[in-house]
Amino acid sequence: MRRLPRGSWWALVSVLLTAAMNVGCQGESYRSGVFDPPRQAPDFELEGSHGAPIALSNYRGKVVALAFGFSHCPRICPVTLSRLAEVDKSLGGLAKDLQVVFVTVDPERDTPGRLREFLGFFDADFRGATGESSKLDALQHAYGVVANRVLSEDKKLKYEVHHSTSIYLIDKQGVLRLLVPFGEPAEDIAHDVKRLLDT
Amino acid sequence: MKLGIPRIRWWILALVSSGILCAALVPLQVESRDVLFEIPAGTWAKRRAGVDAEILPSEIRLVLGLSDILVLKNLDEVPQIFGPTLIMPGQSFRLPFNVASEYQFECTAHASGQMKVIVAEGPTTPWSRLRFRAQHFATRVVSL
Numbered sequence: 001m002r003r004l005p006r007g008s009w010w011a012l013v014s015v016l017l018t019a020a021m022n023v024g025c026q027g028e029s030y031r032s033g034v035f036d037p038p039r040q041a042p043d044f045e046l047e048g049s050h051g052a053p054i055a056l057s058n059y060r061g062k063v064v065a066l067a068f069g070f071s072h073c074p075r076i077c078p079v080t081l082s083r084l085a086e087v088d089k090s091l092g093g094l095a096k097d098l099q100v101v102f103v104t105v106d107p108e109r110d111t112p113g114r115l116r117e118f119l120g121f122f123d124a125d126f127r128g129a130t131g132e133s134s135k136l137d138a139l140q141h142a143y144g145v146v147a148n149r150v151l152s153e154d155k156k157l158k159y160e161v162h163h164s165t166s167i168y169l170i171d172k173q174g175v176l177r178l179l180v181p182f183g184e185p186a187e188d189i190a191h192d193v194k195r196l197l198d199t
Numbered sequence: 200m201k202l203g204i205p206r207i208r209w210w211i212l213a214l215v216s217s218g219i220l221c222a223a224l225v226p227l228q229v230e231s232r233d234v235l236f237e238i239p240a241g242t243w244a245k246r247r248a249g250v251d252a253e254i255l256p257s258e259i260r261l262v263l264g265l266s267d268i269l270v271l272k273n274l275d276e277v278p279q280i281f282g283p284t285l286i287m288p289g290q291s292f293r294l295p296f297n298v299a300s301e302y303q304f305e306c307t308a309h310a311s312g313q314m315k316v317i318v319a320e321g322p323t324t325p326w327s328r329l330r331f332r333a334q335h336f337a338t339r340v341v342s343l
Contacts, residue, residue: 033294039287144278144285146305164305166284179284181294181302188297 030195031188032169033179041066041168041176042142046103046135049115049128054101057174062099063196064170065180065189068145070106071118072157076165076182077102081122084167086186087193088123097172097197100126105140105147105163107133143168171196222332223325227265233293234261235270238286243277257314261296264321268295280305281314 041056041064048054056064065084069077081102088095102119104110107130110118115128130136140147147163165182169192177196180189236255261267272291273279279286281304286292296302302316322331 029295031295031297033284033292035286036291036293037289039290142285144280146280164284168284179292179294183298 030178030192032184032192033166033181035176035178038171038175038177041170041174042139043174044103044129044135044139046129046131046139047112049102049112049119049130051112054127054129056101056170059099059101060174061172062097063172063193064168065098065100065193066103066143066168066170067100068103068105068140068143068147068163069165070104070161070163071110071114072106072160073163074154074157074160076163080165080167080182081119081126083184083186083189084126085122087190088125090186090190091193094194094197095125098193101129102126103129103139104136105145105161107131107136169193169196171199219329223329225328227322227328227331229265232264232266232268232295233270234259234266234268235272237272238275238279240274240276242275242279255314259314259316261316261318262321263296263299263318264323267297267318267321268293269316270294 043056045053045055056066065087067077067080067084069080071077081100084100088098088100091098100123102115104115110128110130112128112130115130119126119128139145145164147161149159149161152158152160167180167189168176169178169180169189171177178192180192236259238255259269261269270291270293271281271286273286273288276288278288281292284292296316296318299318299320302318304314304316322328
């Protein structure tokens with residue numbers, strides 16, 4: 001019987017090891033809500049918080065974490081944005097491939113300047129989007145976001161907006177892949193962002 | 200012969216005890232943790248025609264580690280809001296839960312527009328595993 005050359009054995013072992021590692025990876029699933037089949041994320045063009053207009057399609061090649069909220073939000077939005085800042089930090093060198101976009105549900109108070117200042121408390125690279133109510137309403141509808149204005153108990157605020165609290169994760173091709181419910185740990189969000197960056 | 204009966208009793212006792220011990224100590228395993236709910240075709244049309252079409256329970260109970268992945272499939276002709284997100288016709292949404300709690304969601308598949316998901320802790324202690332298996336066994340016996 002002909003013997004295989006020594007190099008062939010190493011090649012065979014490395015192929016088997018790679019196959020075994022891939023099998024392990026296939027079993028690992030996303031920790032957020034998964035859409036199947038995924039659909040193209042509805043695009044938008046709005047006023048950006050940093051001077052230039054902002055469009056979702058500007059961020060092809062990056063994973064986008066899209067959140068809806070408002071800068072006067074007393075409870076939910078600060079938690080969501082702090083968590084996303086935590087995710088950004090934990091990604092280290094990969095953070096440049098994640099873009100956080102925060103779309104306002106309160107265009108009356110959230111001017112581009114106000115959004116820039118508010119988002120700056122969490123991360124200078126976060127981007128905000130605002131614009132005409134009709135455009136924002138259409139966008140909320142396209143994502144299934146619910147936002148209702150209610151009177152605030154805090155007289156200074158006058159009103160609050162009760163709104164959807166989830167984060168949408170959009171992949172590098174602009175496909176809406178995952179939905180992160182409010183309160184998910186930063187570690188789990190970072191795990192899913194890394195997986196999206198690998199695809 | 201008189202000596203044989205107590206020995207059998209001991210054997211039975213040992214068998215039952217080891218069964219109980221196994222039921223308490225062996226971790227529970229399930230084939231799938233998915234809990235599937237489908238929004239059937241025609242739900243929106245029925246509701247539009249004023250027909251009461253309550254197709255999903257208003258309260259869904261899940262158990263961590265056993266049945267903690269909610270799968271919603273929209274077989275209707277129009278998008279449905281859950282979560283709050285939009286599930287397109289023919290699309291499904293798979294949402295795993297990691298924390299035991301009560302979750303209130305908006306859901307257009309419900310006449311009330313609301314859906315509650317209650318996620319309970321899974322049986323992780325020997326006593327809770329034993330109780331869970333006993334309840335499961337009793338349910339199966341009753342259903343026979």
